[in-house]
Amino acid sequence: MSRIIVITSGKGGVGKTTCTANLGMALAQRGHKVAVVDADFGLRNLDLLLGLENRIVYTAVEVLAGECRLDQALVKDKRQPNLALLPAAQNRTKDAVNPDQMKQLVNSLTDTYRYILVDSPAGIEMGFQNATAAAKEAIIVTTPEIAAVRDADRVIGLLEANDIKKVHLIVNRLRPAMVQEDMMMSVKDVQEILAVPLLGVIPDDERVIVSTNRGEPLVLSQNISMAGLAFNNIARRLEGEKVPFLDLMAAHDDLFTRIRRLFRNSPRH
């Protein structure tokens, strides 16, 4: 039984594509056949994060037009044979495809792939509707910031109205030091508004920038970072394993910080 999961957020720049690339890679490393689908027509990025840009010959648009077969368009990852990418077209826009076509495309992947991760573009218009068309589950990615949480809330409402009831949350780019100083929303604050089960928390990490530029997902690095660990844990939770959450606050919870907190008014959202 294939699992079709859309990764969406509403807000742009919160880490959907990073999550898709890393989760896809992590699941593939655990032995599953994974297809990642870039639904961001016109502003595609998923191929960059996986370092597969030079290997793209055909995109989803050509498959839909009948100019090539699906397996010709799928780009196999150079490092991990279990992972494949279905690229979007860069020279078109979000209106190049409609939801019915996306549904047909994604459903044709279910024969071969156990996990199909669809990377949604930002927004709630056609691109979002395309990405969610075939999905049965959703992962909402948000940063612990008021604007991102507001947009995520909107998107969750839309998903629920479209019968996608299995919605999970990833809180990305958390800065534990700032949370400790009450300068950033905590994971609990985010959960209070969004009220969906938490799948994982990813700390802010400079290495994401490096990994994007190199086209090498974080989960592949030998000297794995906290963020990479977090992605691996999320992959395990997706499989159904109960993995305790990493304690990101530990390094920042010392006596001095606690005293500082006592003497401050908490500026809440």
Next chain:
Amino acid sequence: MNDSSAPAPAILQPASDTPNLQIRFKSEGGRLLLLLPPEAEVNSANHGSVSKNDANQDGSNPDSAISSSNPAGNGANPSNWNELWQQLKQRLNAGERFWQPETAVHLIARDRLLDVRQLQAIADALAEVQLQLKRVYTSRRQTAVAAATTGYSVEQHSPVAHLNQPTEAGQSLADPLYVQTVVRSGVEIRHPGTIIVLGDVNPGGSVIADGDVLVWGCLRGLAQAGAAGNGQCLIMALRMEPTQIRIAEFVARAPETPPEQFPPEIAYVSSGGIRIARAADFSRMRLS
């Protein structure tokens, strides 16, 4: 929270106002009536194409999709259908506890244009919560044909005034609307009566009632009570942290510095403005 003003008339828009009407469920004689809002008053160009479609087409239109990409197949404005659909799904998700399985539903479509796909979608959505669409009442020939094609008994009638809610003075409030849901950002719930929400109202979400508003949860969004002008209506919440509250034509926003604690509170109008009292003190105040 003493900040109030008498703002532009736009604030007062009774929930029974036709352009903003939402779908409504109403119990009648053991059946559930599903009332659809009338077809929105769009510009004449659209109206022109609507009547043309009615004359040419005969019921089913395989091209019109339920999603937003809706080529001008059926007459209904695509964004209208989308909104209607979202409201329907929202209300169905929020009311599951209270319907007996296999309750019959009569769809009061009024002057809405619905095709076979849309009617089937409505029937399927109802079936998911164990409600059964039994009959369709409509004043449009195209809808009547589509309903008959889909297999429901139909009653077609000429547009009857009383099915479109008249906004005359002295109309009694509808039964309270009880929803069990989180009212998320971008969701608006309007009702010509009291609204009770079992759940939170998130920032960006709004609850607009002609009667009172009760939020058994956190009110973090917008709530308006007495939307038709009744300044005696109340807004009650277990946790009052709204972006804005409105009662009749009065508006108030949260104070700049939030309070330390959040006991259950009730907002009401007094001396030309909105006041907030602790729920525990409120009834004592009212009686004295």
